[in-house]
Amino acid sequence: MNNTKGTAAAAVTAAAGIVAGYIFPPVCPVCGGLLASGEGAVHRDCLDRLSFVRAPACSCCGRQIITGHQRLCYDCSHSPRHFIRNFPALNYDDTARRIIADLKYRNRRGHAAFLGRLMACCYREELAGAHIDCIVPVPISESRRRDRRYNQAELIADALGEELSLPVNPHILIRSKKTKAMKELGAGDRLTEIKNAIEAGDIPDGIKRVLIVDDIYTTGATMEACAYILWQKGIESYAACACIGSDY
Template identity: 30%
Template structure:
């Protein structure tokens, strides 16, 4: 049975070879002289810097001044999550890859992003004693239209590679909201208020929320609010990318 599975995977790889999310280069593990890692080609890995240590202590945005502790956005508002991290800044090739994952059915990119999170953020998860991974949910109508929840794919792979439990049903989106990208800061908060409901027992859990993009934090704040109200000890977040901010 295991051999049959491997044969099937090999055939699928030949028909639909894996490609780097950022440049489209074929990075199939079986490709001769392949230098890919987690599905990312060597060239893109070298030119796409991860967010480093000089970052906001709350949202994790990169900062230009090492003496600063918080970004401008986080000095103006108190978040309901403790803190969070993102892999890359949301621009150029990263922005295109996230867009393709969400709107062009490149759900396989979620596997790459989940593996990258596990590799780069395992110490972060351990330090915060994370007990549960929760993907930010889509409304059922939007999920049916898209066919999948990209955050859930990333969260599942992160769980598989860290051994931390994942529950995609812990939080449900009960309100169909307008796309956040079309709204300003105040509009985002009004739009997302009351959008989530906790469906499982999360009392005492240290939870990390998973999403694709961090823009203002409104969505993550609202999810954190209902989780803490339901008894979660602490709520953190990880996203694939984050806006540059100020």
């Protein structure tokens, strides 16, 4: 796949899908205001506030590269990667941060459907051709699920799966314990900490390649830990996320 062309085309396709009213949350995910009937998924003015990932992008994690002409971003060139390729939809700017915060902490579950469908709009062609057996959401701990009552990555995965006609299996990876505050850890320690907190769960026979889905991708440590654990079980991974942090 030509990454540069693919990313630019994905942004245009996604914008067209939204304008056409392809995505229908009850409220505008950007401003939180109600949408009038026939207005589509997002207010027209609010659409312009979404920052789609555009070329040039890292050929591994898909984030926009801002410095020079390198093929990989800083994190991907300095850390192991056991996923084949990550597909990010939006840059994690203030607008995306607010959408994710509403989804995670203010019970705006409809935003997950919006984000999952947005990801499908961006990467339908690439993901359809990737021969994926099922979608695996990045797991959260049971205590966090009790507090929040849902796993936002799983809700996003459900919407994406529906769009791509792919099954979602939230039991393949499980989070067996909570992680420490990641900000206090360096890159290597962060990866080790997450690898120790996630383990393989119930993997059905015949699963050879999966798509791991998360809401936010920052350093890639969580996605890498998930892909590594599956790789140990002989399973290949693609990855997809609603938002991705910027390159350094």
